[in-house]
Amino acid sequence: MSEGDVRRTSALDVGRLRTGLTITVAIGVTVGLGVTFATGSKAVLTSILKLPVGWLLLSLALSALSWVGQGLGFAALTTRGVRGQLLRMTAAFLGGDFAALVTPFGSGGIPAGVFCLTREGLSAGESSAIIAMHSLLTGSFFLVVGVIAAIVMPLESSGSRMIVWSGIGAIAVVLVFVVLLAIRPHVATAWLNRTLSGSWLKRLLGEKRQARLVAAVDREATQFAGDVQTLMRERPSQLALSFFGLFVSRVCLVVCLPVIMLGLGWRGEILPLLATAVGAMALAIVSPTPGGSGAVEAATAALLATQAPMAIAGAATLLWRAVTYYTEVIAGWLMFTRYLAMRPRAPEPASRELPTSSAGS
DSSP states (O other): OOHHHHHHHTTOOHHHHHHHHHHHHHHHHHHHHHHHHHHTTHHHHHHHHTSOHHHHHHHHHHHHHHHHHHHHHHHHHSTTOSTTTHHHHHHHHHHHHHHHHTSGGGTTHHHHHHHHHHHTTOOHHHHHHHHHHHHHHHHHHHHHHHHHHHHHSOGGGHHHHHHHHHHHHHHHHHHHHHHHHHHOHHHHHHHHHHHHTSHHHHHHHOHHHHHHHHHHHHHHHHHHHHHHHHHHHHOHHHHHHHHHHHHHHHHHHHHHHHHHHHHTTOOSOHHHHHHHHHHHHHHHHHOSSGGGTTHHHHHHHHHHHTTSOHHHHHHHHHHHHIIIIIHHHHHHHHHHHHHHHSOOOOOOOOSSOOOGGGTTO
């Protein structure tokens, strides 16, 4: 394992994750209470309690299926292939994504994802490449599907729609930079260095901290570009399968919202409802709060209020976030603590040989 690989794997701050979990729960409870009071208090709680168990179990099954889809996305990118790896990669996804869900902008997802994958016997280099490509595919999904969703949102929700469009725009900017970084890494890193070397950042951080930041970003950007180029060069046919797994995962989470709404007795147009779910999920990616806590609940409740009675809108918002977000936080925490307690698996031979040209890279 190279020095850079060791640094990436050891960059995990468990104390920070515990703090993030506490903050996430606090924000969730606070905003949940706010949504409850704003949309009808007693009527919201009554609606939640009246949700038939069958509809709740169906939404939970869709949420669990979304985890398996993400596991397929991981497994497809490994050198071992999908066979025999699906459940292990699903567990690794949950463990790594837990950190992304409880840190601002998902900042803990990369080191935690690498950590969990190395516990499954992958090298730190291959793990970081998988996390890098998975992030790229996720951004691509929301850039395409998010634009469609924003277009079909109800006209009444123009304010919330503007927020979602802003989120999609932020994703587009990041995605363009990531693609440029993969195709022309020297150009992208030079531009990034010029941006971070500006006088505004020196005044904000000080000269020494700015120099450390520029050096760290340059190092990580170069590593990221190498990881993505390696995957695109050596396993291009597996990218489609990985994207399919990610697509299935996101569709399951999106469909959860109309399932819950139907269970609450709502009857209306499905398409704007699906658009609401996609927009809320896109907003979660660019929200500075962990997992979009607060921003997603507020936006979802506002959007649903234009399509259903207030009490149903509030109940559906709380139930959807509980099913699609907090269940994953719980499952991810269990997987992550399991990985903390276990020794790394011995590396297994790849199911197919890598090109000889990559041996020295």
